[in-house]
Structures are given as C-alpha cells and as structure tokens.
Amino acid sequence: MPYLKTSTEWYEQSSLLLKARPTTTRITSKYSVLKPSSSKIAKREAYAAKRAARASTTSPPPQSQAPPQANPEEPTATFRLKTYDPVSGTCLQYETNKAAEVGRLIGRLGMLGRGMAGLEEGEELSGAAENSHTVEQDVVMGGTSTPIEQKPAAGGGGGKKKKKGKK
C-alpha cells in the first residue's frame, strides 16, 4: 500500500492501472476531519508545556513562536486519494492536507473518470491555472536611472529599492 510522493506520480500510475483494468479499478477519495483523541490531546498539551518550559529557561531568544498546534483540540484534516484494483490487489495512494491542491486533484479525478468511461483522457479541465508563475520582470533598471557602470558588489541605491518594491 504505497503512498506516492507527488500527486503527478499518483496520477500517472493510476492512469496506467486504469488502462490495464478499467472495469474493476475504483478510485476512492476520502476527506476526513478528525478530532484528536483524548490521549492525543494529552500528548499535545504535554508537548506545549515542555516547549513553554524550555522557552522560559533559555531566555535569550524571546521569540514567542506559536506551537504547531495552537489549540490542542484542533482537528486534523486530510484529503486522501486511493486507486484500488481488487483483482490484482494494486493500491495506489496519495495524501495531502493542503487546500490548494484540491482543485487540481479533482481535475485529475475527472481525467481518470474519462479513462474509466472509455474515452480519451484528454486535457485537464479546471486546473489549468495551477502554476501561476508570475513572469519575472527584471527589466529596465538602467533605463530610468542615469547610466551607471555596473559594479559587482554595490548596486545603485535607487535601483535596489525598486527591486524590493516589486517583489
């Protein structure tokens, strides 16, 4: 029962499995929000207390870092995809806890659904805008400012400020 590391890998493997066994393969997606059990809460509280104790003893870095779970009773949410073929026993899984991935994953489910129906898998439907790479614009620094000979270490002050603003 392997967990695949990336959703792309999961998709590729699932697609291959579906091509091989289209009638028996099923895809289950599971969205679960779990409240921690009482023992888990106790553990989290103990951990938080330990952190607090350590922070008070080692005073120099006074950063009040928020512990990973601010509230020990905070539920954990996961979204898990599983492709399973009962005949061959193949099982492919992928799990995430990021909301940003859901749209893309459902898009992939759609593509696999097309494969199930016996259609060509075709293009991804909705996840087209998944990688919104902002086109890097390191342009025209010299155009506005006076033509300075480029020094290796120290850049023109004005130019640098501009760069920061853009980022």
Place this chain on the structure above:
Amino acid sequence: MPGDHMSNDEFFTQLTNLFEHNRKKGHGTVYLTQKRLTYDTGITPPSPTKVLDDPLWDTHPENPLPVLVHAANNKSSKREGKGKPGNERENVEKIKLSTVVQPDKLDAFYVRYAEACKAGMGGLKKRERKKKKKDKKKKKTEG
C-alpha cells in the same frame, strides 16, 4: 444498491449538504468513490467465448460507459469515557449518495464536482506564504 441513483443535480445538492453537515459537526469523514458502471446498463457483456478470445476486451469498449459516483459519510458511535476532552461525539447515521454520470456529461460534472469539493473541504490548510518566509528569516538570524 442499484436502482436508487439520483440525478446529477440532486447529487450535488446532497453532496453540499453532506459537506455542510461535516463542517457543522467539526469532525468526520466524507468518502467519494468513482468507478466504471458495468452492470444494469443495457450494454450486453460479450459472450464468454469472446472473452476467452480477447481477455482484455474491457480495455477497449465499443461504446463509452457511464461512471458511477458514490459519496458517503462515516457512521460514528459514541466513544467510551465520556467527559474527557475529545470524547464528546454523537451517534451518526450513515448517509449514502450515488449518481451515474453519462460519458458525455463527464466534463461538466467534474467542473461542478471540483467546485463542490473545494467549497466543502474547508478544514484543509490554507496557503501561508508570508508566515513561512518569516520563519525562514528567523532561522537565518539564529544560525
């Protein structure tokens, strides 16, 4: 449970309810399953001799087949040891939904499906870019 599939539209309203139910409760699971629909479709499966001739007949069906989509929540029962934190949960009945998506409606279905799921899965972590950057800076100053 063949026979009691609902229409796609009804499925979506019920699915939204299911997610809403989950959100209100604060915990719980939603299962979504998709599978090729091969029974009860009026498409006659090839005769056994033909299957013997071509054991991989199902990899290239003559006509596109519909896809069956299920959705369900988890059944939950009360935990023992009431009173401790984390043990206050109620008995919940299982809700099952299922619908059949015809091949020509798949694309439209999945667009709506994605919307419904994105809206429903509010418990997942949102992007926290700014925080991460801050953390990195802190680490740098420490080291």
